[in-house]
Amino acid sequence: MTSEPPSEQTPDPDPDPGATEANVALAVTGLSVSYGNVVAVHDATFTVTEGDACAITGPNGNGKSSILMGVTGMVRRRGDVEIFGAQARNGDVRWAARHGLTLVPERRQLYPDLSAYDNVILGCYAWTRSIGKARSSGPFSRAIELFPELKPHLKQAAGTLSGGQQQMVAIARGLASDPKILAVDEPCLGLAESVARRVYDVLAKIHEQGTTLIVVEEAPKRALTLCNRRVEVRNGVAANSRAGAA
Amino acid sequence: MKFGNLVIAGLVTGSIYAVFAVCVSVWYRVSNILNLAVGDFAMCGALGVDNLVRVRNWPLPLAIITTLAVVGIFAFAYDRIVLRLAQDGPRRQEGIVITFFFTFALSFFIDGVAKMLFGSDVHAAPALWNGQSLTWASLNLPRAGLLVLGCALIVGGAFWFYIRFTLGGKAMEASGENSLGARIVGIDTRRYRMLIFIGTAVIAAIFGIVESPITGYTYLSGATISLTGFLAAAYGGFRKPGRALLAGLFIGILEALLGGYVSAEYGDTVMYAILAALVLIMPRQLGFESAVGG
Numbered sequence: 001m002t003s004e005p006p007s008e009q010t011p012d013p014d015p016d017p018g019a020t021e022a023n024v025a026l027a028v029t030g031l032s033v034s035y036g037n038v039v040a041v042h043d044a045t046f047t048v049t050e051g052d053a054c055a056i057t058g059p060n061g062n063g064k065s066s067i068l069m070g071v072t073g074m075v076r077r078r079g080d081v082e083i084f085g086a087q088a089r090n091g092d093v094r095w096a097a098r099h100g101l102t103l104v105p106e107r108r109q110l111y112p113d114l115s116a117y118d119n120v121i122l123g124c125y126a127w128t129r130s131i132g133k134a135r136s137s138g139p140f141s142r143a144i145e146l147f148p149e150l151k152p153h154l155k156q157a158a159g160t161l162s163g164g165q166q167q168m169v170a171i172a173r174g175l176a177s178d179p180k181i182l183a184v185d186e187p188c189l190g191l192a193e194s195v196a197r198r199v200y201d202v203l204a205k206i207h208e209q210g211t212t213l214i215v216v217e218e219a220p221k222r223a224l225t226l227c228n229r230r231v232e233v234r235n236g237v238a239a240n241s242r243a244g245a246a
Numbered sequence: 247m248k249f250g251n252l253v254i255a256g257l258v259t260g261s262i263y264a265v266f267a268v269c270v271s272v273w274y275r276v277s278n279i280l281n282l283a284v285g286d287f288a289m290c291g292a293l294g295v296d297n298l299v300r301v302r303n304w305p306l307p308l309a310i311i312t313t314l315a316v317v318g319i320f321a322f323a324y325d326r327i328v329l330r331l332a333q334d335g336p337r338r339q340e341g342i343v344i345t346f347f348f349t350f351a352l353s354f355f356i357d358g359v360a361k362m363l364f365g366s367d368v369h370a371a372p373a374l375w376n377g378q379s380l381t382w383a384s385l386n387l388p389r390a391g392l393l394v395l396g397c398a399l400i401v402g403g404a405f406w407f408y409i410r411f412t413l414g415g416k417a418m419e420a421s422g423e424n425s426l427g428a429r430i431v432g433i434d435t436r437r438y439r440m441l442i443f444i445g446t447a448v449i450a451a452i453f454g455i456v457e458s459p460i461t462g463y464t465y466l467s468g469a470t471i472s473l474t475g476f477l478a479a480a481y482g483g484f485r486k487p488g489r490a491l492l493a494g495l496f497i498g499i500l501e502a503l504l505g506g507y508v509s510a511e512y513g514d515t516v517m518y519a520i521l522a523a524l525v526l527i528m529p530r531q532l533g534f535e536s537a538v539g540g
Contacts, residue, residue, distance in 0.1 A: 074426070097432040109427035111420045113485070118416050126432040131413040177431055 025050040025181050025212045026071070026101070030079035033063070033070040040066035043079070046231050048181070050084075053203075053213040055223035058233035064216045065106055067233065068185050072096045072103040084180065097126040100180035106189060106216075108170040112159025116150060116169050119158045123176025139178035142209075146202055147172055164195035171202065175211075182206060183214040188222070200226055250385050252506040253499055258391035258460070260498020261398030265453050266475025267482065267490035268402055269446035272409075274484045276422045277333070277439040282349040284450045285471030286356040287317055291451030292458035293364040293465065295371040306372055310455060314448050321447035324352065325440040334436060353469060360465035370458035390459045397456055401449055402491040409487065418442065422485075477521065497521070 026048040033041040041063040048054045056064050070077035073093040081088040089095040093103065102123075110119050120143055124134035134140055144150070147168045153161060158169055167187060174182055184203065188196035204226050207213045217223035224230065269284045291313055298309035332339050332348050339347075373390055380387040409415035420428040421435040428435050454463065461467075478497055482489030500520065505513035 072430075074430075093429045094432045094434060097430060103430050105426070105430060109424050109430060111423035111427060113423055114416065114419060118419075121413070122416055122420050122428075122433070123431050125413060125417050129413055131411065131416075134413055173431065 023050045024048070024082070025052070025084060026214070027082040028067075028071060028079070029081075031067065031070050031081065032078040033066045033075055035075075041070060041077075041233075042237055044231075044233075044237070048212060048214060048229065050180075050212055051210065052229050053207045053215070053227040054229040054231060055220065055227035056214065056216045056231045056233060057218070057220040057223055060218055062233050062235055063237075064218075064233045065185050067231075068103065068183050068214070068216055072101060072183060074103065074105070097177055097179075102126065102174045102177045102179035102182055104170050104174040104182065104184040104187065106185040108166050110158040110166055110169055110173075113157055115155050116158050116161060116165070117154040119169050120144065120154075120172045120176050123173040124178075126177035134176075137176075137178075140176045143172040143175035146175065146205065164191050164198070167191060167195075167199055168202070171199070171206075175206065179211060181212040181214060183216075185216045186218070187215065188217075196222070248506065249503075252502045254385060254387060254391070256499030256502030257495060258388070258394055258498070259501060260495035261395045262453065262457050262471070262494075263474045263478045263497050264491040264494025265398045265401050266450065266471055267478030267494040268405055268487045269450055270472075270475050270479040271482050271484050271487045271490040272405055272418075273439075273442050273446050274422070274479070275487070276418050276435075276442045277329075278345065278422055279329075279333070279349060280345055280476065280479075280484065281443070281446065282346065282472050282476065283353040283356060283468070284446060284475055285473075286353050286360070286468030287321070287447040287450040288454030288457070288471055289360060289463050289465065289468035290317055290356060291454035292371045292463040292467075293360060293369055293454075294451075295455050296369040296458070297364055299372055300369070310371075313455070314451055317451040318444050318448050321444040322440065325443050328352075329439065329443070330436070333439075353472065357465055357468065360468075364465055366464060366466075368462040368464050370462045371455045373459040374456060388460070390456070394453070394457050394460070397453065398491075402487070405487050 024047050028047070029045050031041060031044040032039065044067055056067055058064050066075070069075045070079075071081050071088075073089060073091050073096050076091040083096065083099050083101050086099055088099070088101075096103070111122070114122075121131070121134050121140060123143065124137060124140055127139075128134050128137070144154075150165060150168055150172065153165060158166060161169065171182075171184065171187070174184070187199050187203065191199065200222065203213060203215065207226065213227070215223055215227060220230065220232075266284050266288070270281050273279065273281050273284075294313035294316065295306070295309045298304040298312060299306055304312070328348055331337075332344055338344075375389040375393050377389055380389065380392070407415075409419060417428065417433045418438050420431075421433055421438045425435045474497065475494070478494035479490045481493035481496075482491075484490075497517070501513060501517050504516050504520075508516055
């Protein structure tokens with residue numbers, strides 16, 4: 001199956017002229033992602049400033065998650081990605097994790113037979129190999145404290161937790177890696193409304209504490225309660241826009 | 247004290263099974279591939295050292311170091327050339343092909359090369375701890391057997407400690423549980439697969455060297471060892487090295503007791519019947535359902 005690259009071009013490559021090189025957390029230029037002959041993202045260009053909460057929104061199947069996959073190195077891409085000024089390696093998600101960009105992926109990608117505690121502490125692997133250092137570290141304590149409802153379940157195998165609890169473990173694991181940018185892909189997919197609200201409350205708290213956020217969401221309404229910046233994706237083309245909190 | 251001596255003999259044999267079961271399950275845990283060639287690495291260790299010492303008159307320490315180095319380098323090359331293409335390349339294989347096929351083929355390859363290099367006679371590496379069996383309250387404790395048992399406990403204990411108490415051990419587990427999820431937090435899953443493959447190959451070779459004075463090896467011995475290690479690993483659902491170690495010891499003791507009390511001739515047949523019955527009666531408790539269901 002072949003799909004032609006969409007004909008439209010990115011209308012506004014950098015709509016935030018106020019963002020200087022010093023405070024640009026993420027700069028994406030001409031990003032394209034393909035799966036075989038199928039083009040999922042075409043020529044996406046946008047920047048995220050340090051401290052921003054950026055929503056990547058758009059209908060299902062239009063390439064939102066693929067943008068995040070390409071940026072974090074989960075899949076190979078064309079185009080340039082800079083994380084705090086450093087050129088990100090293509091197709092190397094480990095590099096991104098070690099340089100401050102951590103992904104909380106769609107469908108969480110936990111380790112189902114390991115305990116919730118082990119899942120979270122493995123986030124620390126991005127910056128240490130010592131389990132002692134990891135246990136006594138700030139990022140790990142912060143990750144555990146943000147989710148008090150997880151405490152009774154920390155010894156439970158992650159695969160046996162509810163969907164909402166698994167999402168919290170995935171976010172906690174991301175936080176334990178001490179990210180400067182936390183990229184969360186569809187955080188509320190399949191969750192009950194009350195749980196989704198709780199997840200968004202936690203994301204808001206993480207943002208308040210100074211972490212730059214990128215949130216992929218199908219529903220812009222929910223995303224814009226949190227985000228001050230929006231990248232709209234249509235047919236694989238990203239249109240950068242500024243959006244005030246709704 | 248027939249019973250006591252049979253249990254000791256069973257513990258020695260069982261510890262051999264246990265070590266290979268641990269090697270199989272630890273590597274399966276990190277790579278989702280069953281190492282059906284683990285016994286062949288043991289055979290290479292035993293016959294390699296024997297060949298260098300007996301035929302080429304090398305000193306024993308040098309022969310051991312050289313053999314282990316060759317096994318390690320071969321395992322490294324196999325991972326780099328075959329496993330990378332099979333599991334990481336653009337045409338990567340999945341399912342039963344990757345789980346069994348590549349190490350099964352490796353087993354045949356090693357057997358063929360070993361036949362050319364070492365012939366088809368029974369040989370053994372020189373005993374590392376010579377002398378008569380130690381005796382204690384009419385129990386016979388063969389020195390080579392004690393060495394094997396001691397090594398098994400060290401290997402089992404080391405893996406248990408590594409997995410339970412280190413971040414590296416947990417990262418190793420995460421690599422096998424969810425490769426994508428592991429890479430997200432910076433874990434190099436390919437490196438873990440390679441290191442554990444080389445590590446278990448070298449451990450198997452060491453055990454071949456230590457154990458071969460008890461049983462003697464031919465170029466075909468590897469397959470039998472792999473099979474029993476595989477069986478014991480299956481009792482741990484292929485993912486629990488601690489349980490695999492206990493299962494290996496249990497199978498060894500059961501084999502010795504059946505050989506001593508039931509029939510030396512049909513002991514193995516009865517043992518496999520008992521093991522099969524156990525699987526049928528309590529598959530979940532023995533980890534078989536999780537092994538099949540993933």
